[in-house]
Amino acid sequence: MQTTRRAALLASLALTASFGAAAQNGYPNKPIRVIVPFAAGSTTDIIARAIADKMGASMGQTLVIDNRGGASGTIGQQAVATAAPDGYTIMIHSSSHTVSPSTFAKLPFDTVSDFAGVTPISTLPNALVISPAKNIKTLKELVAAAKAKPGAVNFASAGQGSATHLNAEKFKLAAKIDATNIPFKGSADAVTEVLSGRVDYYFSPIAPVIGQIKEGHLLALAVGSPQRAAALPDVPTTAEAGVPGSEFNFWIGMMAPAKTPRDVVNRLHDEVAKALASPEVKERFLKLGADAWTLKPEQFDAYIKDEIASNATLVKAAGLSPVN
DSSP, rough: OOHHHHHHHHHHHHHHHHHHHHHHOOOOSOOEEEEEOTTTTTTHHHHHHHHHHHHHHHHHHEEEEEOOGGGGGGHHHHHTTTTSSSSSEEEEEEEEGGTHHHBBBBBBBTTTTTTTEEEEEEOOOOEEEEEEEEOOOSSHHHHHHHSSSSTEEEEEEETTTTTTHHHHHHHHHHTTEEEEEEOOHHHHHHHHHHHHHHSSSEEEEEEHHHHHHHHHHSEEEEESSOOOOSSSSSSTTTTTTTTTTTEEEEEEEEEEETTTTTHHHHHHHHHHHHTTEEEEEHHHHHHHTTTEOOOOOOHHHHHEEEEEEEEHHHHHHHHOOOBO
């Protein structure tokens, strides 16, 4: 009991110190710009707005969303990398941040040294969906069908190098199957083609397909994430369904320019954690098929560095060529 109380006291003091240091610097004393490297209405944008609203109310300043879409997120990334490291420009991005070093031959920034990780915000498991008309009921049956006719099975993706594409490539490599990528401009077109049966399967974000799954128009064989999704608790992971090594963690997180003061980074981290604990954000995330996830800033920096390396291995194994 004494140990538990001491741990709780130390945690409370650490949190107070974090807020206190930032408060001494008067942070924040003006609106904070939140760059989202994707268009308004994207899943990353929706999550960013949900978090920004709660953080703004808590911090007493408006967090203004600035959508800088284009070039797979690299336009927004560059804007943050070159911004003043004062805590008034931050970024909410996806795990595409750790993919771009492998899918672009050259970038105008360094994804490690030009950014300071604040915290992940959420993971967004992809569900492997298939039309019931395919008469495939389990992941093992899909793998068997693909192995019976190498190259005949195909899958949809929301574009070359997207999270949906890399998730499918990692599954394909782990399952040792030969399947063809059919890229689309986004999830809406990909889902339509799977519903029609013209494309065999798709690792879809949960939000666009959860209604179709519940109504029986699509069958979710598995989720591609390391853990089951809160929105689909009865659906196994691809590893649980018989394909170990196929897990793909798609996340959304907050970053700041490198050299942003540590007390400011810690304050932002603590405000994200507070927002994630609110009932409103929890309910919003459940509807989106998102699961809350946080790490300490230094843990997030280490995670990003490791994932850049693992994604480079995946991109190479999948035979994807970097664009110039």
